[in-house]
Amino acid sequence: MNQVFLKASIGLLIAGIGLPSFAGITLGNPDSDLGALTVSGAVRASYQDKQYGESASDQKVQFDAGILKLDYQSKKLFGRAEYRCYQYDKLCDFSTLVDGYMGYKMNSTDNLTVGLQPIPFGPGQYWDSSFYAGINNTMGLQDAHDLGVKYHFEMPSSTKFDLAYFLTDGGNYHGASQDAARYTANLVKSSETNLQEKNMWMARVSQDIHPYDDLKMTVGGSYWYSDIKNRSTSQDGSRKAWALFNTMSYKNLGISLTGGKTSIDNKDVLIPAVSTFGSFDAEYDIANTGYFYTVDINYTFNNVRNFLNITPYFVYSGFDKKDKNFADSERNILGVAWSHKNITLYTEYVMSKNDPFVGGARNSLAQGDDGKLDKLLNIMFIYNF
Template identity: 55%
Template sequence: MKKSYLQAALSTALMAVIYPSYAGVSFGNSDGEYGKLTVSGYVRANYQDKHYGESASDQKIRFDAAQLKLDYEHGPLFGHAEYRCYQYDRLCDFSTLVDGYIGYKLNKTDQVVAGVQPIPFGPGRFWGNSLYGSMSTTAGLEDVHNLGLNYHFELPTATKFDVGYFAVDGGNYTGSTQDSGRYTANYVSSDDPNKTDLQEKNMWVGRVTQDINLGINGLTTQLGGSYWTSDIENKTASSDGRRHAWALFGKANYGNLNVTLTGGKNDVTNQDQLNPNQSLMGSYDSEYYVANKGTFYTADVGYSFKNVKQIGNITPYFMYSHYDKDQDSMKDSIRNIIGVSIDHKQLSLVAEYIMSKNDPFIGGTQDSLAQGDDNQWNKLLNLTLFYYF
């Protein structure tokens, strides 16, 4: 059996047509006997200039991260895996799985996907153009990847549905913390034994989107909504709380202009007698508290200038994001980003100026996204250079 697998692998490698491109290197053919495997990824460098009320700038260019992606196609069967390695103090001191799933295309529009994948909450995986992400990303509402099963289907009326069940989160990987070495912001167990340990499970997430034809040439619009309900296991108290969250969104594209608006509500009970109004979350090897009840808003607008002389594509954009906490004693968290991305062949430069307050990742503390901090604006210039392979 092992010999036949080895022969198949060697045959695929020897007979493959290799396509070097911006999208990676491909072996084989999706309609062939062994399918098509594409290997791609990037390495990236970063420079930051921080203004957090005191001198805190990195003031140097450093290696930031590397990504490896594998994509497989064989008739209606497909698969995808993505792993990332980050450097804080040393190479790959934090690394994590982002996605790992297999899927089956039922027809041209409908499919079933199983594994660690983006959940169908909000307008899509990303709610805007920003590389750094919105406040909803840090709050664990945007760009969430969990382990489960999702069914996507479409109607002739240009109505799209997603129904997903996610048993648990995407897990933790390599890092200095006990449970926060992960890509997605999830509820976690703390390094501190005095803090409550939480885990989200039994997540049901649904989304419906409708394309709207306004009869204007070049304009595409879409409206939709999504709902998320789950159990929040309190391992310390041996009891379960609940999450109920919803989001409404609208997207419009007119030529090279794109606008995305998202708003919704997050409502969590954690069965924690000591901290009933906030819960511990973790991502990117950091842990922090998030207010259990709040309203979130994200507005994003961008314009893409295509094939600008010898440069390539240039896309300036602006994003506003706000987590409005229900508790009067808690200070709201806001993150605004002005940015531009420049794409030239296999290189991309993303420049973002971030203005934020009560933000655990921009000059804040573990309590910034819950109780808040000094309520002052912190600023970050974040430059990231990508080389894609």
């Protein structure tokens, strides 16, 4: 495996260095009233060695995704649209809208955003340094995007606030599944349940602390309350979730700690402890109540040999379920990110238990599966243009 890992990594990196370097096409001036529109994107190729039963013939470098982005900036307005086309068996067999929003700048720090956008839950859009992301991403807590309005404002004391209302989730797009062709893990309609989350109210507060020149810290918390419509029983349930976080950086060292609880009342008499979610064209069940956590440690070596930035990282994440008959889930990632201009290469080793996306099954995040430690070698090449 080490030889395969080394050959694939070196091959993708050398191929990428030979590509032209440019980042998007910008039309206009962002400092003008008319503003500027930037068109950019990315293409991704991957190699995976799934050490949980997949035959060696399926281990190959293949196209992963194409990404198109539109970004708009002016004196008072800003906006973003992003669409992604993925390949599982054939080109664009799963594709989805990720972002689609416009915003108004009240001043240099405060703004109002309307549309499909990242939710203000946890320390930020991303909770860790990896590409594959921790288990909370599969649970729809990290890098989640919903349709609504968000107000962001800051105080002179370096205290930041986000208040948001999301009418509904990000929606279902093109794929083979019934209702799971989504970028964000949402409650979905399935053969077992018919749930939809709506009226999502969220609040986040964070405080920047700089005790020393090289030491920066941010502490904060966020809360999430929403209605869950059960179309099978014609009753309305709810979701309540909270998260506390602390991010620290000292020179090139970064540490992030996030933990919280999620609790769903799905008003389902037959399946009260489990709800069906869907993302990336796959359906899976998640326990309704439990504690989640993510620990991220990373260190960046800048300008190695005058051209390469190298960031090793470790991600420790899990979901401890309240139901003692359910097996807890975890996903831990040891990796290195290599970047040169518009090229990034992630080399990761993922170790998971009871994980639907790493060797698991539909019920991995609920009752659990065989409980074995499944391993995945994930190499992802990204060229941004």
